Amino acid sequence: MTSLLPYIGPKLLRAALSIIVVVTLTFFVLRASGDPALQILGPGARAPDLAAFRQQWGLDQPLYVQYLRYLWGALQGDFGNSMLAGKPAAELVLERMPLTLALMLPALALNVLIGIPVGAYAAMHRDSWIDRSVMMLTVLCFTVPSFVLGLLFILIFSVTFGLFPSGGADKWQSFVLPVLTLGTGGAAVIARFTRSAMIEVLSQLYIVAASAKGVTWRQVIYHHAFPNAIIPILTLLGLMLGGQVAGAVLVENVFGWPGIGQLLVISVGNRDLAVVQVILLLVALTMTSANLTMDLLYGVVDPRLRNARQGSH
Amino acid sequence: MQKKLQIDLSTLLASLWLCLMLLTAVTAPLIAPHDITAMDLRHRLSPPFGFGGTVVHLFGSDDLGRDVASRLYYSIRTSLLIAFGATVISVLVGTAIGFIAAYFKGIVEHFLLLLIDVQASLPFLIVALAMLAFFGNSLPLFVALMGLYGWERNARLARGLALAAGSQGYAGATRQLGAHPLRIYLRHILPNSAATLLVAATVTFPEIILVESGLSFLGLGVQPPMTSLGVMVGTGREYITRAPWMLLAPSIVIVLTAVAVSVLGDYLRDKLDPTLT
Numbered sequence: 045m046t047s048l049l050p051y052i053g054p055k056l057l058r059a060a061l062s063i064i065v066v067v068t069l070t071f072f073v074l075r076a077s078g079d080p081a082l083q084i085l086g087p088g089a090r091a092p093d094l095a096a097f098r099q100q101w102g103l104d105q106p107l108y109v110q111y112l113r114y115l116w117g118a119l120q121g122d123f124g125n126s127m128l129a130g131k132p133a134a135e136l137v138l139e140r141m142p143l144t145l146a147l148m149l150p151a152l153a154l155n156v157l158i159g160i161p162v163g164a165y166a167a168m169h170r171d172s173w174i175d176r177s178v179m180m181l182t183v184l185c186f187t188v189p190s191f192v193l194g195l196l197f198i199l200i201f202s203v204t205f206g207l208f209p210s211g212g213a214d215k216w217q218s219f220v221l222p223v224l225t226l227g228t229g230g231a232a233v234i235a236r237f238t239r240s241a242m243i244e245v246l247s248q249l250y251i252v253a254a255s256a257k258g259v260t261w262r263q264v265i266y267h268h269a270f271p272n273a274i275i276p277i278l279t280l281l282g283l284m285l286g287g288q289v290a291g292a293v294l295v296e297n298v299f300g301w302p303g304i305g306q307l308l309v310i311s312v313g314n315r316d317l318a319v320v321q322v323i324l325l326l327v328a329l330t331m332t333s334a335n336l337t338m339d340l341l342y343g344v345v346d347p348r349l350r351n352a353r354q355g356s357h
Numbered sequence: 358m359q360k361k362l363q364i365d366l367s368t369l370l371a372s373l374w375l376c377l378m379l380l381t382a383v384t385a386p387l388i389a390p391h392d393i394t395a396m397d398l399r400h401r402l403s404p405p406f407g408f409g410g411t412v413v414h415l416f417g418s419d420d421l422g423r424d425v426a427s428r429l430y431y432s433i434r435t436s437l438l439i440a441f442g443a444t445v446i447s448v449l450v451g452t453a454i455g456f457i458a459a460y461f462k463g464i465v466e467h468f469l470l471l472l473i474d475v476q477a478s479l480p481f482l483i484v485a486l487a488m489l490a491f492f493g494n495s496l497p498l499f500v501a502l503m504g505l506y507g508w509e510r511n512a513r514l515a516r517g518l519a520l521a522a523g524s525q526g527y528a529g530a531t532r533q534l535g536a537h538p539l540r541i542y543l544r545h546i547l548p549n550s551a552a553t554l555l556v557a558a559t560v561t562f563p564e565i566i567l568v569e570s571g572l573s574f575l576g577l578g579v580q581p582p583m584t585s586l587g588v589m590v591g592t593g594r595e596y597i598t599r600a601p602w603m604l605l606a607p608s609i610v611i612v613l614t615a616v617a618v619s620v621l622g623d624y625l626r627d628k629l630d631p632t633l634t
Binding site: 061065066069074076183189192195198199203210290293308309315320328331332 | 471474480484486488489490493570574590594598604612616618
């Protein structure tokens with residue numbers, strides 16, 4: 045464990061720095077976007093009212109005081125109230141969190157459970173007709189934007205065949221189409237990537253050596269090829285999370301799914317800034333910790349990485 | 358032998374489709390049979406020609422009796438124009454930031470690299486939505502916002518190119534001759550990096566089309582009376598049971614364009630620059 049510390053330390057610092065930058069940028073962009081007093085009270089507001097409002101919300105203080113207050117509030121989870129719902133913005137967002145996770149986690153599982161076996165299979169049967177047709181299908185799957193794919197699914201499975209509901213989140217059938225929509229693109233990307241990673245690993249000399257010394261083909265695949273191919277796939281998963289978050293926003297809106305993505309679009313439309321800000325920070329926090337986890341996993345899976353630093357000193 | 362022929366065929370089809378899109382975008386005002394806001398209330402939701410509709414509305418009409426074909430041509434025009442403008446902005450901004458980072462080094466470079474990392478770790482759609490919430494929406498603002506797409510990738514690339522150029526003889530030689538840094542960067546390093554930056558732009562361009570249609574689909578991008586592919590998909594979705602052509606026409610264009618760009622991009626990458634991922 046001690047050997048991991050010099051590897052993970054700088055990455056932790058970097059992650060913390062990223063979060064601070066996002067929080068700071070959000071604050072200044074928020075202030076630059078206009079006078080909140082004018083925005084809330086309207087352009088026709090009288091000067092004394094404006095002054096009273098500014099005093100009440102601390103807007104008459106110097107900018108750095110406002111910034112420190114904002115930071116202090118943010119640390120305590122206080123991001124102000126939603127103008128629309130009249131509730132704390134953080135509460136509003138967290139309420140919807142389970143529904144969004146209920147979409148994203150199965151979709152992520154679908155990515156991995158379909159993408160990796162399909163890609164590995166295609167790599168082992170390279171240049172067969174199965175390989176070629178699967179790869180052509182994946183191009184289609186990952187180039188079609190999620191909102192178009194979702195609507196096509198609705199058209200086929202809901203409107204034409206009436207198999208699954210086209211929206212809502214009340215029964216288990218409602219999960220099928222959104223999860224499928226969100227998972228398809230990622231599965232295709234992972235399948236393609238797994239295929240090329242496996243092909244590269246399979247061409248390595250240690251695979252040839254293992255086969256030559258009489259290890260069964262199955263053993264070669266599971267014990268020699270796959271563990272080495274999994275490392276780049278892990279990185280890809282980390283990189284794909286951003287696309288998955290963006291996809292969730294669109295997919296939730298296609299299927300009327302009452303998650304954070306839907307809330308974000310409603311809040312942007314109504315310029316409910318407190319809520320938008322909480323969601324932005326939540327995404328930043330999620331992405332940063334996901335990247336950090338990936339780095340950590342990377343260090344665990346590949347011993348060379350955590351030793352490299354010590355070796356150089 | 359057969360495989361090679363196959364690749365060439367799909368690449369050919371992809372280029373043909375993209376040429377058709379470009380042609381449509383340029384000639385939209387000439388080939389559109391109707392005004393995009395002209396309502397034909399007696400022929401609302403009329404199906405496309407060949408599916409029970411008439412030649413008057415080739416791809417059918419929408420809920421207000423507006424011609425889907427005409428709106429489609431103009432949508433292609435709008436989407437391509439926005440993507441083009443935004444790509445130019447993205448490459449310019451990215452290159453400028455990358456060059457500044459490479460030139461100043463030290464704290465400036467560290468700060469810019471941090472910003473690049475932050476942007477790279479955030480999904481652009483979320484950032485774009487937040488910006489729209491903060492600043493509101495208007496067309497110039499929207500194009501500028503789309504221009505932020507991919508700046509961090511271009512900046513990284515430009516910085517790398519500038520650093521590589523700096524270690525080559527020509528940049529050092531001009532510096533020794535007493536040239537101003539601006540001159541070195543704009544007259545010497547930029548032309549030498551242009552080819553790679555251009556290839557990067559061809560990657561950015563189609564991605565911006567997709568982000569733009571996504572935002573417009575959500576009703577937060579291009580605003581009526583203007584129309585874009587995303588706007589059409591967004592409106593069509595309300596009539597998915599009664600008039601699926603409203604949705605299918607723009608969707609097919611988006612899908613085919615995305616696939617064509619991806620096919621052509623793979624081909625170009627193989628041919629031009631095998632090192633670029």
